[in-house]
Amino acid sequence: MIPFNKNINKIKTYEPGKSGKINTKLKNVKLSSNESPIKFSKKTLTKINNTSLPLSKYPDSKCTQLRKKISKLYKIKTKNIIFGNGSDEIFFLISYCFLNENLEGLYSKHGFLIYPIAINAAAAKCVYAKEKNFKADVNELIKKSNKNTRICFIANPNNPTGTYLNINEIKKLREGLPKKCLLVIDTAYAEYVTENDYSDSLSYAKTRNDIIITKTFSKMYGMAALRLGWAYCPENIAKTLNTVRPAFNINSFAQKMAINILDDNAFLKKSIEHNLYWKNWLSDKFNSFGFKVIPSVANFILVKFKNSRQASKLADYLEKSNIFVRKLENYKLNNCLRISIGSEKDLKRLCSKVKKLLRK
Ligand SMILES: Cc1ncc(COP(=O)(O)O)c(C=O)c1O
Numbered sequence: 001m002i003p004f005n006k007n008i009n010k011i012k013t014y015e016p017g018k019s020g021k022i023n024t025k026l027k028n029v030k031l032s033s034n035e036s037p038i039k040f041s042k043k044t045l046t047k048i049n050n051t052s053l054p055l056s057k058y059p060d061s062k063c064t065q066l067r068k069k070i071s072k073l074y075k076i077k078t079k080n081i082i083f084g085n086g087s088d089e090i091f092f093l094i095s096y097c098f099l100n101e102n103l104e105g106l107y108s109k110h111g112f113l114i115y116p117i118a119i120n121a122a123a124a125k126c127v128y129a130k131e132k133n134f135k136a137d138v139n140e141l142i143k144k145s146n147k148n149t150r151i152c153f154i155a156n157p158n159n160p161t162g163t164y165l166n167i168n169e170i171k172k173l174r175e176g177l178p179k180k181c182l183l184v185i186d187t188a189y190a191e192y193v194t195e196n197d198y199s200d201s202l203s204y205a206k207t208r209n210d211i212i213i214t215k216t217f218s219k220m221y222g223m224a225a226l227r228l229g230w231a232y233c234p235e236n237i238a239k240t241l242n243t244v245r246p247a248f249n250i251n252s253f254a255q256k257m258a259i260n261i262l263d264d265n266a267f268l269k270k271s272i273e274h275n276l277y278w279k280n281w282l283s284d285k286f287n288s289f290g291f292k293v294i295p296s297v298a299n300f301i302l303v304k305f306k307n308s309r310q311a312s313k314l315a316d317y318l319e320k321s322n323i324f325v326r327k328l329e330n331y332k333l334n335n336c337l338r339i340s341i342g343s344e345k346d347l348k349r350l351c352s353k354v355k356k357l358l359r360k
Helices: 042-049 064-074 087-098 114-121 138-144 167-176 202-206 235-244 252-262 265-288 308-319 344-359
Strands: 081-084 104-108 125-129 149-155 182-186 211-216 229-232 292-294 300-304 336-340
Touching: 042 252, 064 081, 064 252, 081 087, 081 235, 087 114, 087 149, 087 182, 087 211, 087 229, 087 235, 104 114, 104 138, 114 125, 114 149, 125 138, 138 149, 138 167, 149 167, 167 182, 167 202, 202 211, 202 229, 265 292, 265 300, 265 344, 308 336, 308 344
Parallel strands: 104 125, 104 149, 149 182, 182 211
Antiparallel strands: 081 229, 211 229, 292 300, 300 336
């Protein structure tokens, strides 16, 4: 047997949100992957339908047009941008470039599951810090860091808890981490956040050389299927990540689509409004059912149950009707379920099913 790196067998395969028809007569209600339920505007749909691409040609490896567009929109230099096949790919690129078996990668206990996978894949020691009330704890993260900690991953807001660190807490974290530790702030859900003390930290990152900000087109931009993420990086880091990046990691259609979506203001406005309204609606419903809802600033809610049996029973019951929510054992949250903010119709169907179960 040829040995793998010694951490590979510590990796639990990432399990995507469930879907697929259990009962073939019923429509699928997928509320397990935090995808957007909003349709693009007519204008964008027409552009998509009229898009013709030379399929025999490789995509633009540098994503030139999209790069320029993002650079203008976010007021950052084109050389500070790196693209990934989803932001997931960027977490791996960062881990491969900065970690090795003598170093450590740090994240928060209920943080996004791709971080420990990427850290272990790079053979480094994976360390997590405890959370307080389902929220990353800056003091604990700092306490768990040491001279070997080379990356700290933080999702802000976090999936699956839906909680966030305000900009002062982010600054405190950065200041408290060792100088040689890179802070990676994953802002996959930033566009949904309306709280005044929240920032995607991009302005702050621009003043330093030790922060990466990652973003995605998979959530509010509704392009999960096309796999497109990007990151703001200090120039030297962007340059290095680019040297290990698969050359054609962003397909031509994703590049075209992203350029169109960034202009679809009606779609973006609708996405935020829908999310705010139905997140409050769903939270109220689950509170009224007698469950505890952890306040979320993202496009999903976290519901806490009496115990793991109750959480699991509800998810299994819903599944029988093709309604899929996310179980969270892999996130060390056995007594919780995560539910995405889907369409009005899907959320109403979910709630009427839960009500039915409670009546039994
Ligand atoms: C916190 C967080 N970061 C990143 C991602 C992955 O995004 P992408 O689709 O860009 O790989 C997700 C997906 O669920 C997420 O929850």
